[in-house]
Amino acid sequence: MGDAPAERLAFEVWGDPIEHSLSPRIHRAAYARLGWDWSYGRRRVDGGSFTAELGDLDDRARGLSLTFPLKTAAFAAATTRDRTAELTGAVNTLVRSDGALHGYNTDVGGLVADIGAHGFAHLDSARIVGAGATATSALVALGDLGAERVEVVARRPAAAAGLVDLGERLGIAVTVAAPGAVASASVPLTVSTLPGGAALPDRDAAILAERGGLLYDVVYGGWPSPLALAWQASGASAVNGLGMLVQQAVRQIRAFATGDADTPLPDEDAVVDVMRSALMGD
Template sequence: MSAFQLAVWGDPIAHSKSPALHAAAYRVLGLDWEYGRRQVDAASFRDALEGLGADWRGLSLTMPLKEEAFRAAATRDAHAELTGAVNTLLLGDDIAGYNTDVGGIIDALSEAGITEARSVRILGAGATAASALVAAADLGAESVEVSARRPERAADLVALGEHIGVSVDARSLDDAVADADLTIATLPSGTVLPEEVAAALAERGGVLFDAAYAPWPSALAAGWGDAAVVSGLGMLLHQAVRQIRIFRHGDPSTALPDEAAVVSAMRAVL
């Protein structure tokens, strides 16, 4: 295939592992593609996007650009439509938007042996929480408790739950009441909860999937007790695999050539 330009955009962006992940994959695939990074904030996103040339194949988007990318996409996949967030743009005459975070969560949990969860607790009510809620529904969750510093921020998640047939109960972090098979933490990296709050969440939280991975273990993961803990590095890896499928095939569900070797090379650079 022709040489293409790709990149990850966000603000901040210096910490991103995406360039290393994508470069490792493209080497295995024999693609002469260049994948970089660029600090872009929400206010400058549209101008930056319009300034790209015809040699640009796609973009990965992180905070705070997922909503901006959603608005820029002419078409969107089902997960993007549900969450209102796009983390992948396939560029061309008509820009296509995708949310690979949902699949990344599901794939990471499946790799850890978790393929279903009837009751789920989501920590946090930001953009990643919407992807976590859709992933929970795909895992068979019938009820989800959203625990957040400001439960009123979860109103959109309650509405999303109604739309996808999942009962969502929003509470404060220190008022969690439900027993959960699985806890999905979407709190910002470096978050340290009060010891008594973290202990109460761990006691009734089941398996912990923590989307944060730097530093690792997170404070929450370090104190989770005897239950299994799954790092967000798995989500980072698998959402990137789905992005590369999109950039290569235009379809997040079409496997890459020798995908096992691609994933192995990507995992080695994490």
């Protein structure tokens, strides 16, 4: 798609609920730092209205960020999809260009970058807590970081069948356990994909904390999460997903600008710094 367009373009984040989204704050900070005359808003869109809203976009609207519950619908709407979207069946970024809708899953790259920033540029094994859509992105990210063995902890183990199948495609040996029956082996990293406020029984959480290494919790609202509190009580370290939020947004902006989510922005380190500052309200 070439270099970032100079004209004033419009972008939005869609989802339901959407009022809590921090995306406008960090996107606008990045656009200002880059000197791009772009706008970025938010719109409440549910699954039932997604197709109609998409069809009503005007010519100035060039890209969308998608959050719950629209990632599967966005996947279906995309004309083309990147590797991570194809693997996960989820699209969190749509770019309109040349009469087509290009779909990306930047959550995976965001996880890879932020987990790497916490000292895990490579790992052999890990654990995922939860078996929903975010767990799928987490598994692909762990594979990109080199993981060969991943244990999935799910309250309903049958819900993790898709992760086992995906693991086979990625060359990862995925095992599944109930919260109170994790394997005895310890792992250096646990990625929690539980929704905000979701909690495990105290005993189960304590067992996970004792054998789970660093807890990387994708939750960033209502921090610390119940699972993070269990980690802290055991003396282990836990971090939230704010860094991932920034890193996936950086990759969205790359895609908005040039159609390539992997090529860095101009002076990207400085852009990331202003996005982080905006996130913290500085």
